[in-house]
Amino acid sequence: MDCFVSLAMTKKLVAGLCLTAVLAFPLSGPLSAQEEPPTPDSVVASASSEDWVSIAPEDILIMELTPAADGSGRSVVIQLLPPPFSQPWVENIKTLARAHWWDGKSVYRVVDNWVAQWGGDDPELGMDPRPLPDGVVSPEVPYTVIVRRFLDSAYIPGISEQDWRKDGYFPDSYNQDGQTDFWAGWPISRSKFDAATGPAQQWPIHCYGHVGVARDMAPDTGTGSELYAVIGHAPRQLDRNIAVVGRVIEGIEHLSTLPRGTGDAGVYEERSEDTPIVSVRLASEHPDGAKFAYEYLDTNSETFARYVAVRANRNDAFYTVPAGGVDICNVQVPIRLIEE
Amino acid sequence: MDCFVSLAMTKKLVAGLCLTAVLAFPLSGPLSAQEEPPTPDSVVASASSEDWVSIAPEDILIMELTPAADGSGRSVVIQLLPPPFSQPWVENIKTLARAHWWDGKSVYRVVDNWVAQWGGDDPELGMDPRPLPDGVVSPEVPYTVIVRRFLDSAYIPGISEQDWRKDGYFPDSYNQDGQTDFWAGWPISRSKFDAATGPAQQWPIHCYGHVGVARDMAPDTGTGSELYAVIGHAPRQLDRNIAVVGRVIEGIEHLSTLPRGTGDAGVYEERSEDTPIVSVRLASEHPDGAKFAYEYLDTNSETFARYVAVRANRNDAFYTVPAGGVDICNVQVPIRLIEE
Numbered sequence: 001m002d003c004f005v006s007l008a009m010t011k012k013l014v015a016g017l018c019l020t021a022v023l024a025f026p027l028s029g030p031l032s033a034q035e036e037p038p039t040p041d042s043v044v045a046s047a048s049s050e051d052w053v054s055i056a057p058e059d060i061l062i063m064e065l066t067p068a069a070d071g072s073g074r075s076v077v078i079q080l081l082p083p084p085f086s087q088p089w090v091e092n093i094k095t096l097a098r099a100h101w102w103d104g105k106s107v108y109r110v111v112d113n114w115v116a117q118w119g120g121d122d123p124e125l126g127m128d129p130r131p132l133p134d135g136v137v138s139p140e141v142p143y144t145v146i147v148r149r150f151l152d153s154a155y156i157p158g159i160s161e162q163d164w165r166k167d168g169y170f171p172d173s174y175n176q177d178g179q180t181d182f183w184a185g186w187p188i189s190r191s192k193f194d195a196a197t198g199p200a201q202q203w204p205i206h207c208y209g210h211v212g213v214a215r216d217m218a219p220d221t222g223t224g225s226e227l228y229a230v231i232g233h234a235p236r237q238l239d240r241n242i243a244v245v246g247r248v249i250e251g252i253e254h255l256s257t258l259p260r261g262t263g264d265a266g267v268y269e270e271r272s273e274d275t276p277i278v279s280v281r282l283a284s285e286h287p288d289g290a291k292f293a294y295e296y297l298d299t300n301s302e303t304f305a306r307y308v309a310v311r312a313n314r315n316d317a318f319y320t321v322p323a324g325g326v327d328i329c330n331v332q333v334p335i336r337l338i339e340e
Numbered sequence: 341m342d343c344f345v346s347l348a349m350t351k352k353l354v355a356g357l358c359l360t361a362v363l364a365f366p367l368s369g370p371l372s373a374q375e376e377p378p379t380p381d382s383v384v385a386s387a388s389s390e391d392w393v394s395i396a397p398e399d400i401l402i403m404e405l406t407p408a409a410d411g412s413g414r415s416v417v418i419q420l421l422p423p424p425f426s427q428p429w430v431e432n433i434k435t436l437a438r439a440h441w442w443d444g445k446s447v448y449r450v451v452d453n454w455v456a457q458w459g460g461d462d463p464e465l466g467m468d469p470r471p472l473p474d475g476v477v478s479p480e481v482p483y484t485v486i487v488r489r490f491l492d493s494a495y496i497p498g499i500s501e502q503d504w505r506k507d508g509y510f511p512d513s514y515n516q517d518g519q520t521d522f523w524a525g526w527p528i529s530r531s532k533f534d535a536a537t538g539p540a541q542q543w544p545i546h547c548y549g550h551v552g553v554a555r556d557m558a559p560d561t562g563t564g565s566e567l568y569a570v571i572g573h574a575p576r577q578l579d580r581n582i583a584v585v586g587r588v589i590e591g592i593e594h595l596s597t598l599p600r601g602t603g604d605a606g607v608y609e610e611r612s613e614d615t616p617i618v619s620v621r622l623a624s625e626h627p628d629g630a631k632f633a634y635e636y637l638d639t640n641s642e643t644f645a646r647y648v649a650v651r652a653n654r655n656d657a658f659y660t661v662p663a664g665g666v667d668i669c670n671v672q673v674p675i676r677l678i679e680e
Contacts (some may be wrong), residue, residue: 112593113548143661167506169509173652173665208453208573218660233548233669234571237654240661253452253600260593312513314577320558321580325513327667329573 001004012279027171037316040307042336047303052295052336053185055079059248060095060283060292063118065107065254066276077250077292079209079335082184085204088139089213089243092224097282099133101225106274111266113232117214118277119225126271138221143240144191146199146314169312169325174236180205180328186247187328189239204244207234207329209252215244230234231256234329249294249335297334347412349385377656380647384674392635392676393525395419398633400623401437401586403458405447405594408614417590417632419675422524425544428479429553429583432564436621439473441565446614447598451606453572456595457554458617459565466611478561483580484531484541493639501669509652509665516574520545520668522639527668529579544584547574547669550591553583571596574669589634637674647674 031250036042059082065074080090096102102119108127109117120127172180178191178200190202206212210230215222221243229248248255263269283289299306313322341529377381381594399422405414420430437444448467460467475598512520518531518540530542546552551569555562561583568590588595623629637644653662653670 112596153595167515171513171516173509173511173667174663176511176665217657234667234669236667237651237659237670241342241654241659256452257597257599259597300424311577314581317557319581320576323577323579325516327574327576328515330577332576 013275017327021291038306038310039314039316040310043303043307043310044297047297047301049332051298051301051303053298054338055294055335057284057289057293058094058282060289060294061093061280062283062286062292063280064278066278068254074254075251076248076254077294078229078246079294079296080187080246081204081244081250084145085186085188085202086213086243086245087141087143088114089222089224089245092136092139093227093245095133095136096225097280098285100279100281101130101133102280104128105130105277106156106271107255108261108271108274109228109254109265109267110231110258110261112260114229114230114235114266115225115228115279116258117228119214119227120267121225125267132223132225136223136225138215138223139220139243140221142201143221143243144203146201169308170326170328172326173206174239182304182331182333185296185299185333187331187333203240205234205239205328206230206244207247208232208238209248210234210244212238213245215242229255234327236329250337278310293338294335295338299333304333307331343415354600356627378646378650379654380650383643383647383650384637387637387674391638391641391643393638394678395634395636395675397624397629397633398434398566398622400629400634401433401620402626402632402657403442403620404545404618406618408594413551415591416588416594417634417635418569418586419589420586421526421544421584424485425526425528425542426483426553426585427582427643428481429562429564429585432476432479433567433585434622436565437620440619440621441470441473442617442620444468445470445617446611447595447617448601448614449568449605449607450571450595450598454570454575454598454606455565455568456571456598457568457582459554459567461565465607472563472565475563476563478563479556479583480559480561483561483601484539484543485582486541509648510668510670511665513580514545522644522673523634523670525639525673527671527673543580545574545579545668546570546576546584547587548572549588550574551586551588553580553585555582569595569659574667576669590677633678635678636674638675641680644673647671 003125023321028186059080061080063076063078064084065076068074080093105128107116108120108125109115117242121129123129170180172189173189174180175189178189180187180189182188187205187207189205190200192200208230211227213222213224214226214228218241223274224245227245229252231252258275260266261273266313268274283292286292297307308326308331312324312326315322352587364584401418401420403416403418403623405416408414420433445459445468447456447458448460448465449455461469463469510520512529515529515531518529520527520529522528527545527547528542529545530540532540548570551567553562553564554566554568558581564583564585568583569592571592598615599613600606601608601613623632626632637647648666648671652664652666
């Protein structure tokens with residue numbers, strides 16, 4: 001799929017057809033030789049099969065909303081974070097899915113340029129105060145993990161851990177003393193090792209489509225029974241203040257197009273405004289689980305490095321001024337559905 | 341309005357009720373003394389009347405869409421950029437509004453995490469090939485303007501032009517050698533003065549809700565008859581590649597919740613899927629123009645500096661790890677409706 005074909009066919013379109021939150025498209029062969037300048041899509045299309053990494057079915061969560069007004073299905077597919085990040089919450093979420101805890105719950109809060117949130121259990125708001133499964137409690141652990149060395153520091157060839165800032169594409173307002181980069185398919189921040197502050201910490205970040213754990217005031221960390229997906233500009237101020245547990249890899253539009261709530265904090269005023277959840281299942285336990293098989297582009301591959309470089313330096317028939325950088329949340333790790 | 345009251349009342353909400361794209365709320369008195377830590381809202385509430393700047397009625401554009409399914413109105417209010425930025429396109433847009441050119445046109449393209457676009461005239465797509473008013477042509481001018489000295493470089497007290505990078509809140513992936521900051525209520529990027537590259541350039545940037553001019557391939561710059569609003573993470577790679585002309589200051593949800601298009605580049609496949617535009621008028625020519633009177637918080641004020649500092653360092657009953665910085669597009673200049 002070539003963005004420019006579409007652009008040439010339809011006039012005066014803002015470029016970037018393919019810059020949706022996450023790419024999900026069928027497998028296709030490598031790109032044939034072409035004379036056009038590289039685009040993010042052409043780089044992805046050139047990836048070899050070795051560049052793609054399977055996502056385990058037990059890390060895929062499928063939330064089925066009631067059908068839309070026109071009868072079409074609304075599946076929201078979420079990839080859960082792998083170890084070592086946010087695992088106490090991820091384990092809770094897997095327990096809740098196995099217990100079918102969300103079935104019959106709803107999406108009850110939607111705030112423009114902020115989040116869509118589901119799974120409420122507050123009887124004062126007219127919600128079902130369903131008990132949590134045994135063992136599902138708010139973890140009393142930090143949102144960050146300690147690591148001995150940076151994961152994937154060499155993903156941009158030729159840039160060492162020492163000089164990433166000078167040559168890196170991602171200066172980061174939300175982590176100015178550290179580094180934000182990719183690891184195992186995810187954007188991750190880390191602090192600098194410092195004799196004064198101790199070992200480096202790493203943590204997952206909030207980008208468009210990312211899923212986090214709603215909670216009460218600190219020090220509560222939330223159980224994972226109430227989740228939100230980001231539907232606006234990355235709210236990175238939430239990083240290290242809330243548990244990021246995954247990201248929507250397909251169907252974010254079923255959340256981002258929902259009416260905005262007009263009650264306190266964007267909660268719908270009446271439960272009749274909610275969007276009911278039919279079921280939430282792990283792909284490994286879903287009757288049609290094989291249909292939800294995905295791969296991500298290896299963020300340690302040369303192809304991904306080229307993809308980032310093109311994202312940071314768009315220069316083609318539409319873009320004439322390359323920026324020289326890209327927001328980490330605008331990189332958008334390519335993810336694709338594996339056709340059966 | 342205090343976010344924390346709402347948060348205390350409704351459990352497990354992601355903080356940040358008030359972080360909508362743009363604040364629009366009635367005038368209220370200064371905040372009474374309080375012991376709670378400052379929040380963005382409390383700082384805004386503490387602003388004096390001198391901190392607010394009126395937006396001229398001829399810089400406000402009201403796009404009225406057909407009513408929603410429940411009969412409610414859908415007004416999208418856009419603030420146009422003031423001189424010296426993008427004025428040839430802004431002038432075209434004012435001419436088009438005065439000619440009622442958009443009346444009966446439609447929103448015909450919506451792409452998730454990207455843009456909603458309106459005003460098409462391509463007969464091959466079933467659109468009305470309405471002629472443009474006399475004089476409305478694609479400007480052959482750059483997207484940047486040359487300036488002799490930085491506008492408002494002192495807005496963060498104590499930070500000089502020389503050391504902004506060390507102490508600034510906004511390291512910018514998309515303008516790593518220059519500076520991105522606020523001027524006259526708008527986030528603006530500028531390049532560094534350099535003997536090799538010549539005088540500094542300045543340009544408006546793409547944030548959530550910002551409005552730009554759709555165009556054909558470069559070097560076409562678009563006339564302004566087809567516009568888009570950003571409904572996702574700031575697509576800053578478009579900066580300097582396309583004309584930014586304004587921002588939605590109220591009613592962005594009437595665009596961001598529209599169904600996503602399934603045709604090429606997110607254009608709706610059938611014109612019957614479009615959302616019709618009833619009218620587009622400048623507030624200065626609108627029969628109810630007085631109802632669309634707005635003010636923005638002076639970005640050169642001490643109050644705004646405090647607001648940015650709190651945005652960059654959330655630290656209260658919900659946030660416990662202040663970031664030390666904030667993405668320029670997450671600052672969200674406060675804008676309020678003036679009650680009649």
